[in-house]
Amino acid sequence: xxxxxxxxxxxxxxxxxxxxxxxxxxxxxxxxxxxxxxxxxxxxxxxxxxxxxxxxxxxxxxxxxxxxxxxxxxxxxxxxxxxxxxxxxxxxxxxxxxxxxxxxxxxxxxxxxxxxxxxxxxxxxxxxxxxxxxxxxxxxxxxxxxxxxxxxxxxxxxxxxxxxxxxxxxxxxxxxxxxxxxxxxxxxxxxxxxxxxxxxxxxxxxxxxxxxxxxxxxxxxxxxxxxxxxxxxxxxxxxxxxxxxxxxxxxxxxxxxxxxxxxxxxxxxxxxxxxxxxxxxxxxxxxxxxxxxxxxxxxxxxxxxxxxxxxxxxxxxxxxxxxxxxx
Numbered sequence: 001x002x003x004x005x006x007x008x009x010x011x012x013x014x015x016x017x018x019x020x021x022x023x024x025x026x027x028x029x030x031x032x033x034x035x036x037x038x039x040x041x042x043x044x045x046x047x048x049x050x051x052x053x054x055x056x057x058x059x060x061x062x063x064x065x066x067x068x069x070x071x072x073x074x075x076x077x078x079x080x081x082x083x084x085x086x087x088x089x090x091x092x093x094x095x096x097x098x099x100x101x102x103x104x105x106x107x108x109x110x111x112x113x114x115x116x117x118x119x120x121x122x123x124x125x126x127x128x129x130x131x132x133x134x135x136x137x138x139x140x141x142x143x144x145x146x147x148x149x150x151x152x153x154x155x156x157x158x159x160x161x162x163x164x165x166x167x168x169x170x171x172x173x174x175x176x177x178x179x180x181x182x183x184x185x186x187x188x189x190x191x192x193x194x195x196x197x198x199x200x201x202x203x204x205x206x207x208x209x210x211x212x213x214x215x216x217x218x219x220x221x222x223x224x225x226x227x228x229x230x231x232x233x234x235x236x237x238x239x240x241x242x243x244x245x246x247x248x249x250x251x252x253x254x255x256x257x258x259x260x261x262x263x264x265x266x267x268x269x270x271x272x273x274x275x276x277x278x279x280x281x282x283x284x285x286x287x288x289x290x291x292x293x294x295x296x297x298x299x300x301x302x303x304x305x306x307x308x309x310x311x312x313x314x315x316x317x318x319x320x321x322x323x324x325x326x327x
Contacts, residue, residue: 035198037189045260047181048154048193052162052272054169062170066162069193070152073159075166080140093134095141098124100159102148120146120156127160127180127229127239133173142172153195154182156241160229161265168273177269178238180229181261183254185222185246192257199225202244222250228258232266 048069057063062077080094100120102113128144144166146159157180164178184191184202191198202225224244230237242251308316 038191040188040190042190042192042257045192045257045264047261047265047268050265050268052165052269054165054272054276062166062168062172064162064166064169066158066165068154068158068161069195070150071154071158072149073155073162074147074149075159075162076145076147077163077166077170077172078143078145079170080137080142080172083139083141092138094132094137094139096125096129096132096134096144097141098128098144098146098163100124100146100148102151106148106151120159123156123239123241124159124163127156127178128163128167130236130238131164131174131176131178131231132167133175136173151196153197153199154193156180157182157227157229160239161269165269165273169276176231176233176236177266177273178229178231179262179265179269180227180239181258181265182225182227183257183261184225184244185250185254187221187223190254190257192261194225222246224250226251226254226258228255228262230259230262232263 049067051067052064053066054064056065056074057076060076061079064075066073066075083095098121100117102117107113107116124144124146132142134142144163146163148155148159160178160180164174167174168177182193184194184198186198186202194202202223222245224242224246226243226246227239227241228237229239240255246254304316
């Protein structure tokens with residue numbers, strides 16, 4: 001059952017919001033039973049329906065918008081700026097900072113928003129640091145800001161993908177394209193790209209598995225989530241976050257699943273960036289052609305001035321208004 005409470009907030013003044021997804025373990029049980037259970041060994045390793053658009057903001061140099069299912073994320077990358085002298089210290093690499101903010105309508109649990117923003121910002125920073133060529137801007141700071149518009153699961157992995165596209169759009173040197181995906185297991189069922197309800201179910205009710213002080217390790221029911229960010233060109237993992245209890249064999253299995261999904265996302269992102277470069281090239285050619293026409297028009301005017309003189313040129317360009325009666 002969904003419990004609704006009144007929460008006082010400056011952005012949502014007295015609005016009714018959902019505080020918790022489930023109120024009792026039985027609610028979670030009912031939800032799990034109502035799910036269309038996926039296969040224990042998935043055969044279709046593909047990302048969600050994905051929409052990516054780089055350069056969505058004209059006021060900044062690097063930006064990207066991504067929809068991963070119903071999860072919606074906007075990333076903004078500002079050019080590197082010099083560190084403040086008071087806080088600057090000599091180092092052989094630049095500083096990368098990632099900041100995450102939730103839109104006021106993106107989540108109902110307002111009490112934990114600040115903590116989630118700090119956690120996601122820290123995880124995002126750790127994921128992006130191996131990708132950026134920080135040796136190219138010594139004593140400079142690069143800020144990446146992410147705005148969460150809607151959260152329907154796979155939030156961190158979606159933010160990583162969106163930031164990778166925004167970095168390329170901004171022209172920041174990177175070692176490779178970074179892609180990330182999420183997988184989890186609950187009661188022997190593997191969920192690829194889990195929704196927010198599945199993630200909430202995993203965290204709220206994982207303590208109700210067959211774990212107790214007298215049970216053996218073999219009887220413990222596996223439950224956990226893994227988020228993998230990878231760079232496929234070098235076959236390197238930029239970040240791998242694991243939560244919950246997973247056996248080594250299950251961990252490797254979920255890791256392989258996420259890496260396969262990452263490769264599919266990489267092809268999608270490459271296609272989007274390639275299309276973006278072609279669009280920009282066509283725009284540059286169009287602007288160049290328009291500039292050439294304008295230059296030719298100015299040259300013709302100058303030639304007429306040289307031949308006719310200023311007064312004659314002005315008189316030749318004065319035209320009579322056909323709608324005005326001559327007195």
